[in-house]
Amino acid sequence: MLLISLCSHPCYTYIISSLYFMLLIYIQGADTMARQTKISVHNKSDKPDNIVIKQNHIIEKCLEIEKQLPPFMRDFFTYLKNGVALSTRLAYLSDVLFFCKYLIKETDITSAEEVIHITVDDFNKITAKTINRFIGDYCSRYAVESYDVVKIMENDNRALGRKKSSLSVLFKFLYRDEIVKENITDGFNPIRLPKQEPDAIKRLEIDEVALMLDAVDSGEHFTESEKKYWEKTKLRDKAILVLFVTYGLRLSELEQLNLSSFNFNRGEFRIYRKRGKEVLMPINKTCEIVIKDYVENERTSSELLDDENKDALFLSLQNKRMTTRAIRNLVKKYTAIVLGTTKENGYSPHKLRATAATSLIQQGFSIYDVQNLLDHDNVTTTQLYAAHKKNVKREIVKNFEWIEE
Template sequence: MNQNISSPKKKKKLYNKSDIPDHIIQKQNDMLTKCQEIESVLPNFLYDYFLYLKNSVAISSRLAYLNDLLFFCNYLVDQTTQIQSKNPFHISENEFCNLTARDINYFLDYCSHYIMETETTQYVVENHTRALARKRSSLSVLFKYLYRNGQMKINITEGFNPIKLPKPQPDAIKRLEIQEVAKMLDAVTDGTGLSDKELQYWKKTKRRDKAILVLFTTYGLRVSEMQQLNLSSFNYTREEFKIYRKRGKETNMPLNKSAITVIKEYIELERPICKDEDDPLFLSLQGKRMTVRTIRDLVKKYTSIALDAPRSKGYSPHKLRATAASSLIQYGFSIYDVQNLLDHENVTTTQLYAAHRKNAKRDVVSNYELLEDLDEKVKKNKI
């Protein structure tokens, strides 16, 4: 037999025995493949750490940690003299485990501003404190593990410089006010504020876009949760629909009349023929599942109309999540009910939206007229 004849490439098929939809399993499998690709170009002595990540964090977090680690290893090879190797794979355990807290602090300083080049373009990268804090956190997880695993003699993370993140302020939360939500929904209903070119597209997608905006502002869904919705996610008899949240958590959400109305209008009057193998709810004009980017773009377009702002200044889907949280609290719902609806891990996150009430400062100051109160007290004392 001729050994030079290569066997045909086998087609991959998903064999899914779980209740989780195929497209979510496929997405997780794609992330797993990326993790394995990154691990294959990193040093072998980190294998125990790779196993630790695999068994202790969500796959999206694992991929983020590995990306940060690869960036750090490339920095060590290209920007420092401590490492003699020419590529990350050949970094020795001795070289790596002799790194100090000072080396990490220099790396974090480098990350704040650096040049990244491709064959055609030179990019100037500026990282804000939140991005730096994430890189610091990734390296802390790594070096703490290496210390616990006996590969490093000291815990160098104690010497990492702190990165102070600004406390989130209720006043800084970007969200739509109730009247702006109404204006946004008017725009998607009748095309108000759209350009001639946008109107041509709007005529074919207005019911789809309205359903998406109503679900965002009612339930505060994450953009990934919206993008993953299927026709089979909805049970109209039970008046509920199923979503898959972060960390693979399955949740049933109640359907109200508004949501049922806009979804059914879209399905019955506008939804194109599906060309995907699964049953995505929201389709592009090509009959494929909408991408996260497409959903972001349509939200930015309609929120910019609500804000009377340029398209580039429109809000992201996460701002509609904030809108839903603040609106529900303003309507009098408990912060614990809102926490449960939005899947906040910590109630302090939800409390930020509770503090963000329209005219809260004005209400406080208006009800505290210091001079009038003092005059009243003086009068009472004289009497």
């Protein structure tokens, strides 16, 4: 009787209902955790598991976007799946979704309230002028609201060019498959991209690379608290920087490296480049020394690591594979020392890629050899770095006259 009278009291009724609500949330959370099963890879390809898992994450993001887009684009999804690189597929889908949201929010072309309900008839109303306004007016600067914060997004011509490319591919495909009646892409406004001048290419000079590697060895530029961290990671940091400036690796290529990527007996290591290209790279003596030094004297033994990270080459202090963000911050930190600037203004890993290209050409290697090493799609990209070599030739010839005036 006492229990019944207590439970009927308004105060206790509120407490009991609150406890019930909290228990319900806990059960739902536990159910969600239970459904988040660990990913198991049944891998019959030559790719290491970490790359397969990373690609799977990108595929999942693509599928999430595809679920939101109109059904008549389904064949376009198949085309992207088979026709372009995985990262490009994600970028194109993101741009298309962003454009569809623009149609709903900013135009009267469609009456749909959700992207998935946009129709073929709606898309047939779209003109080149619609696209030009979207890219030229809307995308150049727009606001994104998140909770109580309004973020102003501003895109340069390179970013606008990417969005234009995404929509061009979409509309050409829809026209080819007779989903839309006209090919409107010819009316898209051109987007001028600034021509990259050789002198504007940011890179380290050869003597600056030597200073950077000295800074890793000595640690003299760090505070006492920073030195505690440096003492635990200096061999790892040096190996990372040497690989960047020797091979001009892309950030993703270095982040994906494993212990099993290296075969020191054969003097080579394996990397996976854009569009899934598998490449064997020769190891020079310097790289072999710094990598072995790191693995043997600093890296945590694989026996002490979990299955996901035991093969990862470069580890954080938490014994996890280093993220691209952590590697980028590491490079910025050491290049900032050489440049005499703040960590925020240090060079990115891509600038070390430019450093490798310029240094190789200055050492006398042909632009075609450098193009092959760095995996440039077009030799004109490599020629930008060769322009510095031309300046050296000009100075030599200028100061080597046979006939005096």
